[in-house]
Amino acid sequence: MMDASKRRGFPTGDLARVAVFAALIAVLGVPGSLNLFGNAVPITLQTLGVMLAGAILGTWRAALAVVVLLVLVAAGLPLLAGGRGGLGVFAMPSAGYLIGWIPGAAVTGWLVERAGRNPGIFPLMVACLVGGIGVIYLFGIPVQSLVTGVSLGATAAASLIFLPGDLIKVVLASVVARGTQRAYPDAVPAVHRERLRSGGGR
Numbered sequence: 733m734m735d736a737s738k739r740r741g742f743p744t745g746d747l748a749r750v751a752v753f754a755a756l757i758a759v760l761g762v763p764g765s766l767n768l769f770g771n772a773v774p775i776t777l778q779t780l781g782v783m784l785a786g787a788i789l790g791t792w793r794a795a796l797a798v799v800v801l802l803v804l805v806a807a808g809l810p811l812l813a814g815g816r817g818g819l820g821v822f823a824m825p826s827a828g829y830l831i832g833w834i835p836g837a838a839v840t841g842w843l844v845e846r847a848g849r850n851p852g853i854f855p856l857m858v859a860c861l862v863g864g865i866g867v868i869y870l871f872g873i874p875v876q877s878l879v880t881g882v883s884l885g886a887t888a889a890a891s892l893i894f895l896p897g898d899l900i901k902v903v904l905a906s907v908v909a910r911g912t913q914r915a916y917p918d919a920v921p922a923v924h925r926e927r928l929r930s931g932g933g934r
Contacts, residue, residue, distance in 0.1 A: 743928070746793055753789060753797035754804075757781035761813035768893050772825035772880055773872070775894060776813035780901040782833045783864035786840025787856055787909035790921030794837035802830060828875025832868035839863035844909075845921040851913070856906035864905065865898050 760781045765774030785794040801811060810817040812830075821827065840863030847855035869891060877887040913919045918927065 749789060750793050750797045750800060753781065753785040753794070754800040757785065757798065757801050758804075758811040761811060763813070765813035771890055771893055773829060773876055773891075773894075774813060774826065775897055777901075778813055779833070779836075779864060779868065779898065780905055782837045782868070783840055783860040783901060783905035784909060786837040786863050787844050787860060787905055788912060788919045788921070789837075789841060790845050790924060791838050791841040794841040795834050798833045798837045802833070805830075823879070825876045825879045826872070827879065829868055829872030831875070832871030835871065836863045836868040839867045841921055845925060847922070849917075849920055849922050849926075851910070851920065851922075853906050853910055856909055857902055860902040860905045861899075864902060865895075869894075 757778050760777040763777055765776045767774050782794075782798060785797045788794075789797060805811050805817050805821060806819055808818045812821060822830065840859045843859035843862060844851055844856060847859070873888050873891055874884060876882075876891075877884045880887070882890075909919070917923050
């Protein structure tokens with residue numbers, strides 16, 4: 733008989749993977765954060781974890797991993813870079829970027845799912861670029877502008893300081909995801925989705 737977790741569409745293995753990636757994003761905050769040229773939003777490694785979550789987990793599991801992390805942050809756990817936590821972080825200039833992690837991970841995962849059973853480096857990079865940079869900036873820049881009172885154009889221009897580092901993260905996430913998927917085919921979102929549909933999820 734199929735257990736209750738499978739009937740609800742939440743195999744136990746998926747819950748474990750969600751927890752692992754939530755923890756990974758938190759761990760990537762351990763090196764801390766860096767504010768360059770007075771920018772109110774810090775540079776961190778945690779967006780690398782968001783990209784990896786999308787590239788390996790797919791749409792809903794990646795989004796859920798980020799939601800789990802942000803719920804723990806809201807509860808007061810210092811899981812963001814620099815040991816930040818609590819509801820106050822969602823009123824800071826970086827709040828839009830944090831919220832943008834959720835759709836950013838989901839879009840990355842959605843694009844990778846559509847790259848098929850054997851996604852190459854280029855589709856992975858496009859997915860991380862669109863979801864891990866484009867979508868996150870789309871949420872982050874307007875909120876930063878609103879909170880700081882700086883014009884949208886000036887805020888967008890200032891955000892360009894993040895771009896070189898984020899492009900490096902795109903490459904790293906794509907390489908790591910591709911290597912993981914070669915060693916472990918279930919780390920390809922399309923493969924995992926097919927297994928779930930055939931009743932083979934764990």
